[in-house]
């Protein structure tokens with residue numbers, strides 16, 4: 014099955030990004046991902062670590078992680094550009110560096126939205142190509158014409174998984190195979206279970222899970238929608254259940270009609286011809302793409318006429334459907350057109366002097382686990398919940414469980430806790446740590462903290478996310494912790510200071526660690542508030558220490574904490 | 583290296599024989615150009631070179647803030663309903679997709695697009711008040727001049743009495759629209775009202791606001807909330823302000839934070855109090871405005887002097903009726919609480 018990778022960006026952005034890269038690097042550039050990244054960042058199109066412009070790369074340099082994400086971003090663009098034939102490998106045998114193409118130059122230098130040329134480029138996608146050595150699939154197809162044709166044959170509507178089972182997995186020029194494919198899909202219809210089984214079998218044969226197979230349909234669907242070939246509709250007749258399906262549009266049907274009357278030239282056939290004919294076919298391919306896209310190519314009409322004559326036996330009077338840049342390497346194309354790209358020096362991607370200042374996270378995270386933060390003052394009377402949890406910890410401790418093992422046990426025990434269970438539990442743990450903490454009833458109006466540590470001067474609101482709400486603390490919880498802080502300062506239901514922390518507690522620490530860190534930092538710089546973040550295991554670890562060593566945590570250890578409190582590992 | 587030019591650009595526009603004195607709109611027919619000699623002619627698409635109905639100029643979609651990761655969409659029609667028809671050489675409306683926002687109506691200087699049980703484009707190749715340009719030297723200049731003149735003519739495509747019913751219809755469609763359509767809808771609405779606005783490009787996880795906009799020299803973050811989760815909007819705005827403050831060096835006190843919603847949250851919802859809390863503690867006023875009010879501005883006002891600052895409403899005053907009416911200088915014929923447009927529904 015063909016594998017399409019998700020481009021991750023909107024089409025409008027692709028166009029803008031491409032034009033920026035083109036103008037920044039110049040049409041003759043030979044370039045790599047880092048050059049693309051730099052060109053995009055300088056123009057504010059890409060932000061690395063959240064900083065736009067040149068800062069982006071400087072910062073990225075200091076942090077491998079975000080540098081990688083910047084390059085990943087650039088790679089995403091590069092792959093889309095290459096798929097569409099706007100850039101192409103500069104050399105004969107490797108994928109990078111890249112050079113611009115003649116089609117790319119038209120995209121970059123036209124002043125309209127190029128939607129028609131874009132459409133031609135989508136039609137140009139075909140397999141195999143001179144670059145497809147490393148692909149995981151072998152289907153010989155011009156996928157988009159094949160998909161549209163299938164849509165027409167299948168009453169104008171298809172479900173996305175039928176794309177995988179059908180046009181993405183068939184050689185479209187093999188008439189027998191193609192008809193079998195259509196028949197197979199028709200036979201699946203009417204029973205959703207049949208489709209499901211077939212889809213699972215396909216995934217299985219590919220050695221993939223079903224989700225990534227499903228994901229492979231995202232790009233082709235997005236492209237077809239963008240070209241206005243299909244639209245999404247709700248259909249309940251195909252499989253006797255309501256499903257979002259793809260319906261071919263009038264324009265899509267028109268494309269089927271047009272392309273079915275064209276000479277669809279593929280790599281294997283192309284390679285059979287002699288060089289003179291190949292060059293003529295290249296010119297015909299490129300000029301016809303431009304012509305269909307609405308460019309005025311009358312200037313080259315004599316050349317076209319001559320080439321058509323030379324290739325009469327190939328074309329048999331038909332118009333050619335062949336996108337050279339999306340099929341073969343650039344050298345012969347440039348020779349055929351008499352143009353040259355990539356004549357510039359290979360750029361020294363790493364040449365810009367880097368400023369290796371290290372960026373540190375400015376958090377005043379206290380080493381909360383340091384012994385100085387505990388006091389041996391015993392706490393006052395315990396309530397029932399507290400006693401129960403204490404006893405549980407003590408029992409495990411007695412049975413020879415290490416602190417780590419106790420934490421692990423309790424983590425697992427509350428893995429599926431709901432708000433109703435988790436909020437009181439967190440409040441209980443804070444009481445075990447020695448604070449006066451009470452929780453609010455879940456659902457008690459969104460605009461308030463889930464628990465609060467009451468203190469004579471510096472009360473601390475707590476935002477809690479139970480593992481069933483979100484397993485990892487997210488940006489959302491941080492925003493809520495900020496809101497809690499403001500509400501508490503405004504409504505004064507408990508006494509507090511602006512500098513006193515507001516906490517967010519969740520099951521696991523944030524997944525998007527860098528985003529959360531940077532938000533906490535931005536909140537501090539903008540509003541002056543401290544947001545502290547705890548994972549469940551951190552709190553449990555503190556509780557185990559307090560219970561087993563008969564201690565409590567000093568209030569100061571908590572009241573000004575800022576940032577994500579790392580687990581004590 | 584020869585770079586070819588697109589065939590479809592320029593050169594095929596039409597020119598007016600006589601510039602109309604006024605535009606007449608009566609519900610039963612197409613809009614009419616009223617000429618000096620008293621004759622009336624149907625308006626028709628002039629294939630204007632700028633294609634105002636279809637696209638914004640690069641200047642109009644320039645981000646109000648340098649380095650902001652902008653989504654550079656040029657399309658005026660938020661739902662993709664309006665497309666250029668190559669064969670007929672004029673825009674066409676896909677009535678299935680059209681949400682009847684009237685953006686294209688407002689944008690067409692010739693008034694060739696109009697409301698009449700849906701949106702229609704008037705295209706008359708034999709209109710006796712127009713002729714095709716023939717490439718004469720100053721045709722282009724004349725065309726630009728005529729378009730600028732047409733733009734200046736007052737035109738009211740909707741009667742004020744129709745506002746409620748049209749808004750109800752648009753709301754019905756917006757509720758079911760994709761979030762990308764909604765966001766584009768709000769952006770385009772603001773741009774057409776003369777407020778430069780940029781949507782954020784997705785994929786940049788460090789700049790999270792839905793959009794930014796600019797009034798005068800002031801820039802503000804904008805959150806679009808078409809559902810019930812207005813509390814999340816006020817939270818997101820605080821996050822946005824912090825991002826603009828730290829990353830874009832825009833002091834929090836000079837920002838103009840704005841929440842654009844479909845309907846105002848009900849009086850009992852936490853939003854109103856939180857907005858007041860934020861003002862009290864942070865001295866930051868987050869304005870709230872509904873799509874409906876913006877649409878009324880779009881249809882009613884020729885030139886707009888909307889002042890977003892004035893749309894600060896909170897728990898102590900949840901109505902924007904008074905301020906909208908004073909800016910529009912009309913009594914808005916919309917019942918109290920209707921769709922939560924001017925004050926909460928309940």
Ligand code: SF4
Pocket residue numbers: 626627628629630631633634635636672673689690691692693694695703
């Ligand atoms: S409908 Fe109006 S704005 Fe659109 S192309 Fe025609 S004249 Fe221009």
Ligand code: SF4
Pocket residue numbers: 658659660661662663664675676679680681682683684685686687701
């Ligand atoms: S009324 Fe709005 S949705 Fe309909 S075609 Fe015009 S711009 Fe598009």
